[in-house]
Amino acid sequence: DAGITQSPRHKVTETGTPVTLRCHQTENHRYMYWYRQDPGHGLRLIHYSYGVKDTDKGEVSDGYSVSRSKTEDFLLTLESATSSQTSVYFCATTGELEEKLFFGSGTQLSVL
Amino acid sequence: ILNVEQSPQSLHVQEGDSTNFTCSFPSSNFYALHWYRWETAKSPEALFVMTLNGDEKKKGRISATLNTKEGYSYLYIKGSQPEDSATYLCALYAGGTSYGKLTFGQGTILTVHP
Numbered sequence: 001d002a003g004i005t006q007s008p009r010h011k012v013t014e015t016g017t018p019v020t021l022r023c024h025q026t027e028n029h030r031y032m033y034w035y036r037q038d039p040g041h042g043l044r045l046i047h048y049s050y051g052v053k054d055t056d057k058g059e060v061s062d063g064y065s066v067s068r069s070k071t072e073d074f075l076l077t078l079e080s081a082t083s084s085q086t087s088v089y090f091c092a093t094t095g096e097l098e099e100k101l102f103f104g105s106g107t108q109l110s111v112l
Numbered sequence: 113i114l115n116v117e118q119s120p121q122s123l124h125v126q127e128g129d130s131t132n133f134t135c136s137f138p139s140s141n142f143y144a145l146h147w148y149r150w151e152t153a154k155s156p157e158a159l160f161v162m163t164l165n166g167d168e169k170k171k172g173r174i175s176a177t178l179n180t181k182e183g184y185s186y187l188y189i190k191g192s193q194p195e196d197s198a199t200y201l202c203a204l205y206a207g208g209t210s211y212g213k214l215t216f217g218q219g220t221i222l223t224v225h226p
Binding site: 031033035040041042043044045048049050056058059090092097098099100101102103104105106 | 118121143144146148155156157158161163199201203205210211212213214215216217218219
């Protein structure tokens with residue numbers, strides 16, 4: 001299996017606090033993605049990266065920011081968490097767009 | 113926003129039935145179409161990545177076809193088994209100005225009854 005690690009695995013936080021989720025990969029993959037899973041919506045793209053310091057917005061990027069200062073790490077920050085951001089967050093990576101995505105195990109985030 | 117649509121949203125079949133789902137997408141700037149299988153409480157697992165019009169891929173009892181000119185892909189499961197119960201997702205990479213952007217459909221939830 002591809003070496004993709006998400007941390008933390010579970011997080012409970014309060015509304016208004018900042019939260020950072022980390023995705024770490026050991027595959028030297030160029031492309032990294034953050035998705036959120038919500039019932040009836042499948043996986044919705046938050047932000048993605050196509051190289052170090054190269055990031056772009058997905059379809060649900062409001063309230064989220066990302067950073068990728070090195071190939072192996074892609075950080076997702078909720079600047080001021082809201083209850084609507086309660087979700088399961090998945091990181092995914094791939095080396096080439098014609099190749100499959102490898103997924104992390106997910107982070108369950110609850111914003112109270 | 114890329115419109116990747118999957119149908120049906122959910123499907124209930126009996127063990128042994130064959131079934132199929134559809135993924136529809138804009139045909140312009142097509143680059144690659146992915147299929148994933150997603151079991152509850154697990155991470156999505158790749159089935160196929162398809163890039164060529166007319167492409168057909170097969171993995172055991174599961175196969176997929178691709179029509180990039182009309183913008184659709186079919187996923188077929190032959191002789192469904194209860195262990196095939198999962199959500200099946202397709203994802204599109206369309207290229208163009210959205211370099212690297214991989215957009216998923218909302219998924220088809222398959223339940224196979226013994």
